[in-house]
Amino acid sequence: MIAIIADDHPLFRVALAQASSAILGSDALLLQAQTMEQVWPLLRQHPDTHFIFLDLKMPGSDGFTGLSALRTEYPDVPVIMVSAEEDPVIIKQALALGAAAYIPKSVPLELLADAISAVLKGDSWLPPGLEDDVKNAKPLIDNDFSERLGQLTPQQFRVLKMIADGLLNKQIAYEMNVQETTIKQHVSAILRKLNVNNRTLAGIMFEKLKLAT
Numbered sequence: 001m002i003a004i005i006a007d008d009h010p011l012f013r014v015a016l017a018q019a020s021s022a023i024l025g026s027d028a029l030l031l032q033a034q035t036m037e038q039v040w041p042l043l044r045q046h047p048d049t050h051f052i053f054l055d056l057k058m059p060g061s062d063g064f065t066g067l068s069a070l071r072t073e074y075p076d077v078p079v080i081m082v083s084a085e086e087d088p089v090i091i092k093q094a095l096a097l098g099a100a101a102y103i104p105k106s107v108p109l110e111l112l113a114d115a116i117s118a119v120l121k122g123d124s125w126l127p128p129g130l131e132d133d134v135k136n137a138k139p140l141i142d143n144d145f146s147e148r149l150g151q152l153t154p155q156q157f158r159v160l161k162m163i164a165d166g167l168l169n170k171q172i173a174y175e176m177n178v179q180e181t182t183i184k185q186h187v188s189a190i191l192r193k194l195n196v197n198n199r200t201l202a203g204i205m206f207e208k209l210k211l212a213t
Contacts, residue, residue, distance in 0.1 A: 001028040002046050007055040007082065008034045012105065016053055016082070019109040023116055036060030039070075049077050051119055053103075056083035056094070063210035064097050064141075065161065068149060071098035072157040078119045088130065088137040096139050096146045097209075101125035141208050149209075151193045159186045163199050164206035 001024045007013045017030045033039045037060050078100035086104045100119045107127050118125035162172045173180040
């Protein structure tokens with residue numbers, strides 16, 4: 001069993017690791033990351049990771065961009081969001097963007113067993129008592145955009161992020177070490193999948209992922 005604990009608070013990472021080890025057994029490989037940038041090499045080394053604990057506010061992950069990037073790049077690896085944020089609207093948005101579970105940091109670590117068990121069986125999980133509030137909450141980003149975003153390939157998602165950062169096609173091509181014509185093809189596909197007419201609108205839509213939190 002392999003799990004990644006991505007959180008910028010050392011004490012909470014240790015607590016999650018100890019609780020997870022008690023649940024998964026001593027043979028489990030529990031990898032830790034304190035920034036989003038540290039998560040990617042761990043996943044490349046361990047593409048068979050069973051799940052990821054992801055802090056909503058961790059460095060390198062603006063709003064829901066980290067979650068969205070993970071779901072695009074590694075759709076078969078479940079993401080369990082952990083956060084001090086308990087707003088039902090935020091929780092519903094995380095689930096809409098592909099989180100398998102959401103664990104507020106105020107929840108007793110004993111409930112981790114329930115969350116992990118549900119996720120490993122392919123189910124979603126919320127702490128008891130939050131289901132109705134989350135169900136009745138209105139997502140910050142409409143479901144149509146969430147679904148369209150999920151259609152992007154990993155390369156297209158990276159191009160979209162750089163479009164939102166204001167980079168030109170030539171600059172994006174340089175960053176990705178590809179021809180500019182390849183980037184133009186990606187941009188065309190992005191606009192089609194997101195159902196927008198120009199790159200400015202595509203960038204604005206991406207920015208919603210940052211503003212949602």
